[in-house]
Amino acid sequence: MKLKIAIAQIDIALGEPKHNQQTVAYYAQKAAEANADVLVYPEMWNTGYALTELGDLADNNGKDSQALLSKLAKQYHLNIVGGSVATKQANKFYNTMFVFDALGQKVSEYNKLHLFGLMNEEKYVSAGHAVNTFDLADVKSAAAICYDIRFPEWLRTMMSVGPQEILYVVAEWPIQRIEQWQIMLQARAIENQAFVVAANRVGRDNNNVFGGRSLIIDPLGRILQQAGDTQEMLLIGDINTDDEQAVRGEIPVFDDRRPELYY
Numbered sequence: 001m002k003l004k005i006a007i008a009q010i011d012i013a014l015g016e017p018k019h020n021q022q023t024v025a026y027y028a029q030k031a032a033e034a035n036a037d038v039l040v041y042p043e044m045w046n047t048g049y050a051l052t053e054l055g056d057l058a059d060n061n062g063k064d065s066q067a068l069l070s071k072l073a074k075q076y077h078l079n080i081v082g083g084s085v086a087t088k089q090a091n092k093f094y095n096t097m098f099v100f101d102a103l104g105q106k107v108s109e110y111n112k113l114h115l116f117g118l119m120n121e122e123k124y125v126s127a128g129h130a131v132n133t134f135d136l137a138d139v140k141s142a143a144a145i146c147y148d149i150r151f152p153e154w155l156r157t158m159m160s161v162g163p164q165e166i167l168y169v170v171a172e173w174p175i176q177r178i179e180q181w182q183i184m185l186q187a188r189a190i191e192n193q194a195f196v197v198a199a200n201r202v203g204r205d206n207n208n209v210f211g212g213r214s215l216i217i218d219p220l221g222r223i224l225q226q227a228g229d230t231q232e233m234l235l236i237g238d239i240n241t242d243d244e245q246a247v248r249g250e251i252p253v254f255d256d257r258r259p260e261l262y263y
């Protein structure tokens with residue numbers, strides 16, 4: 001399957017969901033103009049890490065964000081991996097991803113599993129418990145949120161069911177660890193023999209400068225497309241999932257696993 005992928009490497013205005021919704025809508029239009037099949041946004045695009053203000057700002061059951069993403073998906077006939085947004089669900093706050101197909105139908109919903117202490121996330125946000133695997137644009141896929149990529153055992157859990165052909169990652173990853181971001185994403189691509197499509201934000205909040213460098217990586221860990229570290233942009237890249245069938249044919253790591261020995 002050939003797919004044109006678009007990544008919206010955007011800046012996020014801290015604590016300003018209305019403003020950020022306009023940015024998200026603008027990049028959907030640009031992705032449609034580029035004839036993209038799939039569009040990916042970064043983590044927590046509605047509020048940024050405005051964690052102390054979640055009581056006022058978190059999206060109730062993700063209603064506003066879902067309505068917007070579904071509308072954009074349908075209007076522009078785009079499959080959308082909707083980054084993540086701060087949500088309120090049953091009096092708790094979550095860092096939640098919504099995925100919509102090109103008909104505007106929700107195909108997945110996922111609450112970030114691993115909360116990032118260095119950014120105080122666990123003080124305000126509750127952790128999810130469920131996998132995030134789905135078919136999007138006829139391709140078996142999985143998705144993770146930012147700090148989740150430091151847990152290869154979790155990604156393997158999701159990637160080996162299928163196995164999945166694309167791993168989407170959405171992030172607010174600071175610039176001082178941007179080399180780790182890139183290296184870990186390349187490793188996740190190689191070990192799972194899958195494409196990795198990773199969207200990071202740019203800009204700053206009160207505590208961090210974020211490092212961009214959104215990436216599209218092939219199943220051999222080679223970088224197909226890479227955005228810069230500071231500028232907002234729409235990164236576009238073409239992938240062909242037949243490539244990873246070739247890689248899997250040569251080194252069948254999924255068949256050779258011995259899960260009975262792993263704990």
Ligand SMILES: NC(=O)CCC(=O)C(=O)O
Nearest residue numbers: 116146147172173174177
């Ligand atoms: N938003 C996040 O989860 C950041 C993760 C991060 O920066 C890391 O080094 O891990």
